[in-house]
Structure formats: C-alpha cells, structure tokens
Amino acid sequence: MSNIVAIVGRPNVGKSTLYNRLTESRKAIVDDFSGVTRDRHYGQAEWTGKTFTVIDTGGYVHGSDDVFEAAIREQVLIAIEEASIILFMVDVTVGVTDLDDDIAKLLRRSKKPVFVIANKVDHHQLHNEASVFYSLGLGEIYNLSSMTGSGTGELLDEVVKHFDDVQEEENTLPRYAIVGRPNVGKSSLINALIGKDRNIVTPIAGTTRDSIQIHYNQFGHEFMLIDTAGLRKKTKVRENIEFYSVMRSIKALEDADVVILMIDAAEGIESQDINIFHLAEKNKKGIVLLVNKWDLIEKDHKTTKKFEDQIREKTAPFTDYPIVFTSVTEKQRIFKAIEAASKVYESKFKKISTSKLNDVMLPIIENNPPPALKGKYVKIKYITQIAGKSPMFAFFCNLPQYIKDPYKRFIENKLRENFDFEGVPIQIFFRQK
Ligand code: GDP
Ligand code: GDP
Secondary structure, eight states, X not given: OOOEEEEEOSTTXXXXXXXXXXXXXXXXXXXXXXXXXXXXXXXXXXXXXXXXXXXXXXXXXXXXXXXXXXXXXXXXXXXXXXXXXXXXXXETTTOOOHHHHHHHHHHHTOOSOEEEEEEOOOSGGGTGGGGGGGGGSSOOEEEOOTTTOTTXXXXXXXXXXXXXXXXXOSOOSOEEEEEESTTSSHHHHHHXXXXXXXXXXXXXXXXXXXXXXXXEEETTEEEEEEESSSOOOOOSSTTHHHHHHHHHHHHHHHHOSEEXXXXXTTTOOOHHHHHHHHHHHHTTOEEEEEEEOGGGSOOOTTHHHXXXXXXXXXXXXXXXXXXXXXXXXXXXXXXXXXXXXXXXXHHHHOOOOHXXXXXXXXXXXXXXXXXXBTTBOOOEEEEEEEXXXXXXXXXXXXXXXXOXXXXXXXXXXXXXXXXXXXXXXXXXXXXXX
C-alpha cells in the first residue's frame, strides 16, 4: 500500500545528493515553514504523477568507523523490512568496496526490488566503468549522476513500475495510526485502549511484518488502530532506534486516515515530530496531536494555552487541528483523544453541497475579491467540492493564474471558519471557466 523508497549505501557515494534532488521542491517548503535547521532524511517525491516517500539512510549515524559500518548494515536490514523499494547506491569513481559487498550480500537475501545505482557517472566515458558492479550479483546497473541529474528519469521510470497503485481497502473502518518518538507513551496508550498487555518483541532480522493493526470496537467507536509501538526492536546501534521509529511512523502514516501524533509534554515538540507532522499533512492525512505525560507538568491557568500556542507556531501555516493533553498513566483524556480522531475522520470525508458552498463563499469573495493584477480582475464564478479521500475544492474563475498564495490562504481560512475542517488538510484549486 505504501510506496517507500529507501536509498542505502556506504557513506559518500552520493545518497543525500540524490535524496535532495528527488525531494527538492518539497524540502524547501518544509524548511521555510518549520524553521527547523536539522537535516531531514525523508520526504515526499513525485514522478509522473506518482508520489512516494524517499528515505536517505546513513544520515542517522555518527561515530567511529566500526559503529558506522554496523549501523549501516543494520539500516539496510531495516530498509529491507520496511521499505517497498531499495536503491543501493555505489560510486563509480571508487568501484566495489568491502562494505559494498557486505551490503550486497544482505540485499541479495531480500525479496524486495533492489536497484543498483552506479552514481557519479557524470560523463559518457564512465558508462563502461559501471559494469564492475555486476559482481554485486544484483542484476542491472543504473548509471546516474546525482549531481547533474542525468539518468534519474530512466531510473524513476523503472522504480515507479513497482509501486502499488491499488489503494482501496476492503475494510472500510477508519484507520488511525499512533505515531511519535520512542518513549512518548504509544504502547501505554494502546494498552490503555485495548486493556491488555501485548508486549510484542521481534528481532530486526528475518521477520517481515506489516504494521500491527488492532480492531477497536467499544463505547460507540469502531476503528482500526495502526500500531508502530508494539515492535520494539533490539537494535544494536542506539542511533538506529530513531531511524527505525521514523521508518515505522512513515509506513503507518501512509496506511492511515488519521494520524495521532504523540509528543512528550516534558520534552515539547521537536524537529522529528514536526517532520512527521508535515509528512502527514502532505499525505493529506487527518491529524490529532496528543501532548502526553501531562501529569508531569506543573500547571497554572495559562499553561495549556502557552503549550498550544508554541506547538501551533511550530507547525504553521497548518494550525487548525485538535491538541489533546493526555496522561495515559493517569487515564486522563484518553477517550477525548479518540473522539477527536473520530471527528477529524468525519470531517475528512464530509461533502459540502455545491449550493451551500456557493451560498457561503460567494458573498465572502464578493466582499474580498482577489486583488487585481496588471489591471485585470479575477472573477470567481462558482465553487464545488471535488470527490476524493480528502477535501478538495475547485474555484472556477476567468484568470486562475492570477490568484496568489495569500488569497489562497484567505480562502482556506474562510472555508475552515465556515465548514469546520479541524485536523484536516484541504486543497484548493483555481480553475479556468
Ligand atoms: P552520502 O554520504 O552517500 O549521502 O553522499 P553525499 O550525497 O553527501 O555525496 C558525497 C560527495 O559526493 C559530495 O561531495 C557530493 O557532492 C559528491 N557527489 C554526489 N553525487 C555526485 C555525482 O553524481 N557526481 C560527482 N562527481 N560527485 C557527486
Ligand atoms: P512508546 O515507546 O512510545 O511506546 O512509550 P511507552 O508507552 O513504552 O512509554 C514510555 C514510558 O513512559 C513508560 O515508562 C510509561 O509508563 C511512561 N508513560 C507513558 N504515558 C505516560 C504518562 O501519561 N505520564 C507519565 N508520567 N508517564 C507515562
């Protein structure tokens, strides 16, 4: 269901250069919004209309060479388990190294599609050099120059052929994913909800298991919980705990309708949380944010508001989503969290009738028309909601290309004020009529 492409390989072969190339435009947007300076290692990419998540492995680990190599091997195993497609990058200017051979060995055992990429093939003379990589025993070699971009198209044409196109599920129950950094309380929340201890531990190697899904049907709510917490991996390398949790979160997120993002009240919202938040937003998932371990915080009458403001400021411009302050251990507001998720789910799939949309929005637009550009006036004639898995609205007008972002945001805010899309990313299109 999810299309996750992981780039693996030893350091310096050019993984992050390719990653940046594939995620270019989106990365700039995210960084502007969040003000996060830390490197991001995963993001959205698109090729011929197909979107997918790209993960740049390697970036998570720092340390001595020994630690590094162990960590890289482990990341390859995690990628084999969690990603749908693996890009194994090697460096044509260096040839086959021992670590390349090690990685190839792990990949040969995997059943996932693996693409061997000979990178730094910057000019034609180097094409023949890449044939040394056939010795890795992984089949066809794709020549690439991450730096110039040459070869990217040929590679992606093949990669997208492996994507799952069918997203429809037989099961029509709402699907909520509980995601968040290690130790925020995900397992505790699930245990509190389903009322028993699952205590599932699986080693990294060998097992291939999709995210665990739990059927919840109590107190008037029925849904599937997609659990990322249950599989608590015994990673040998501490830094990989984060890598692993990110992989799981991405995967769960792609499978979900609503993402329940948990953060730890004592730690506040951190860059990884914000990255997951934006990934959910870009994937058009509903979002509920839980500030858990609220019991640990000393409070006065302003504390909640202050927390909320700080969080929303960091996720801006998307700020219209529920924040619930929970204490799983004290059983506080757990049910409220579930109700928030259900409400977001309903909003995500609701349909506003065309007549209602026009009755409400046209007068607003009349009072606040789009600013004239080059002496031309934009006339918005009518509005309709487009069918889909998340709310999309088409505004039909004479000069769609003249509508700028600030006006788009104004329109989005008015839609939100009038129709309640709390927790739901919405898309607005201006179309020629
Ligand atoms: P990573 O450690 O695998 O993520 O590698 P980087 O993306 O950081 O790249 C390592 C070095 O190789 C950097 O100096 C890049 O500029 C360089 N590099 C990456 N791709 C290419 C390429 O296609 N051609 C050449 N000549 N250099 C490249
Ligand atoms: P996970 O890694 O996200 O699944 O986190 P866990 O559910 O394993 O919780 C990590 C630790 O935080 C455990 O010791 C929990 O008992 C504790 N914890 C979870 N929720 C709360 C809470 O609301 N308040 C406090 N004080 N501790 C909590």
